[in-house]
Amino acid sequence: MFRKILVGLALCAVAASAQAATRPILYVANSQGDDITVIDLPTQKVLTTIKVGPIVHGVCAQGDGRKAFATIESEHTLKVIDTKTNMVTDSIALPGQPNECAATSDGHYVVVPLLAPANSAVIVDMTQNKIVKTIEVRHPHNCFTPEGGSNTTVYCEARDNFFIRRIDLTKMDVTNDVRVAGDPRPFIVTADEKTLYTALSGLHGVAVIDIPGKTMSQIALPPMPWMSCKVEPPNTPVHGIALTADGKKLWITSVADSGLYVYDIATKRLSKKITVGECPNWISMSHDGKYAGVSNADTDDASILDVKSEKEIARIKVGKAPKRLLVIEVPQEQLTEK
Numbered sequence: 001m002f003r004k005i006l007v008g009l010a011l012c013a014v015a016a017s018a019q020a021a022t023r024p025i026l027y028v029a030n031s032q033g034d035d036i037t038v039i040d041l042p043t044q045k046v047l048t049t050i051k052v053g054p055i056v057h058g059v060c061a062q063g064d065g066r067k068a069f070a071t072i073e074s075e076h077t078l079k080v081i082d083t084k085t086n087m088v089t090d091s092i093a094l095p096g097q098p099n100e101c102a103a104t105s106d107g108h109y110v111v112v113p114l115l116a117p118a119n120s121a122v123i124v125d126m127t128q129n130k131i132v133k134t135i136e137v138r139h140p141h142n143c144f145t146p147e148g149g150s151n152t153t154v155y156c157e158a159r160d161n162f163f164i165r166r167i168d169l170t171k172m173d174v175t176n177d178v179r180v181a182g183d184p185r186p187f188i189v190t191a192d193e194k195t196l197y198t199a200l201s202g203l204h205g206v207a208v209i210d211i212p213g214k215t216m217s218q219i220a221l222p223p224m225p226w227m228s229c230k231v232e233p234p235n236t237p238v239h240g241i242a243l244t245a246d247g248k249k250l251w252i253t254s255v256a257d258s259g260l261y262v263y264d265i266a267t268k269r270l271s272k273k274i275t276v277g278e279c280p281n282w283i284s285m286s287h288d289g290k291y292a293g294v295s296n297a298d299t300d301d302a303s304i305l306d307v308k309s310e311k312e313i314a315r316i317k318v319g320k321a322p323k324r325l326l327v328i329e330v331p332q333e334q335l336t337e338k
Contacts, residue, residue, distance in 0.1 A: 022065055022329035024286035026293040028302050029056040030319025036070060037318035038086055041291040044304050044314035048086050052079050058100035059326045062107030063149050068328055069110050071098035078112055078124060083330045092129055094122065100142040100324060105149035109169055113140030113156050121156045133172045137165055146189045147243060157184040180207055181216055185236060188243055197241055197250060204237040206252055219263050227256040229279035231297035231321045240282040244307060245289030253280040260294060262310055276303040276312055284327045295322035
């Protein structure tokens with residue numbers, strides 16, 4: 001009897017381990033194309049290309065890695081992607097031009113910012129495949145959950161108002177406007193919601209907001225050359241930022257300088273420039289802290305970096321003008337190469 005119990009426990013452990021096994025897969029949205037390039041990070045190999053529609057903007061995903069979502073500017077749609085097959089399984093019409101989306105961890109909601117004249121963030125209930133709430137946000141561009149994901153909280157920037165709105169999905173309403181003293185671009189909110197890091201138009205660096213204290217400081221990057229990027233506008237010297245898995249370092253793209261910098265939060269030290277492709281736009285990291293992906297908009301490729309050594313280990317050709325990208329932890333039994 002005791003042996004049977006041990007065998008049963010062992011089988012349960014194996015099953016749980018198999019179920020939990022994931023692999024970091026990089027989804028690269030090609031902003032001037034109609035597709036998403038899918039890259040296996042451990043091998044640095046392209047798995048497939050997903051046709052989603054012209055002018056792909058944002059990519060977000062639910063926490064279990066089984067579904068991804070892409071916003072398509074030309075069609076005003078939100079596309080649903082099954083990461084097992086890397087096929088589009090659904091398309092949801094949106095009442096405006098979408099930008100960077102945010103999905104709750106459980107996949108119940110996807111929040112999509114819509115540019116003018118909509119000037120709103122729409123909350124899509126994915127169990128019904130329909131919009132259930134519209135919230136005014138002046139000139140929205142990016143929406144994100146706090147680090148680590150959330151089922152209840154999403155932040156969306158209001159660029160015209162110089163603040164970032166906190167949306168409580170249990171109340172379906174705004175509960176805070178975090179002022180950032182400038183035009184906010186991509187941003188990060190820590191898991192405890194005490195600190196917000198954001199790029200600002202015209203700033204070669206990152207603004208650091210103490211949310212409870214309502215104060216702001218800055219991380220300055222070294223002098224940069226004049227911007228001459230074909231894809232990114234000249235007032236965006238920093239566009240991609242990402243926190244390492246342990247929350248100790250902030251990675252920052254220097255769009256004009258074809259590189260990125262790593263800022264140690266505890267020591268306040270900035271690394272030397274890490275050279276990548278031209279006009280690096282976005283950063284995403286694997287949950288295990290091993291890999292980072294960076295999109296290089298003007299050279300149509302993506303840099304893969306080893307996070308521990310802070311070095312580029314591969315540069316992979318993708319589609320036209322890659323911008324937003326996302327590492328998704330895909331269940332291992334789901335991987336399908338096409």
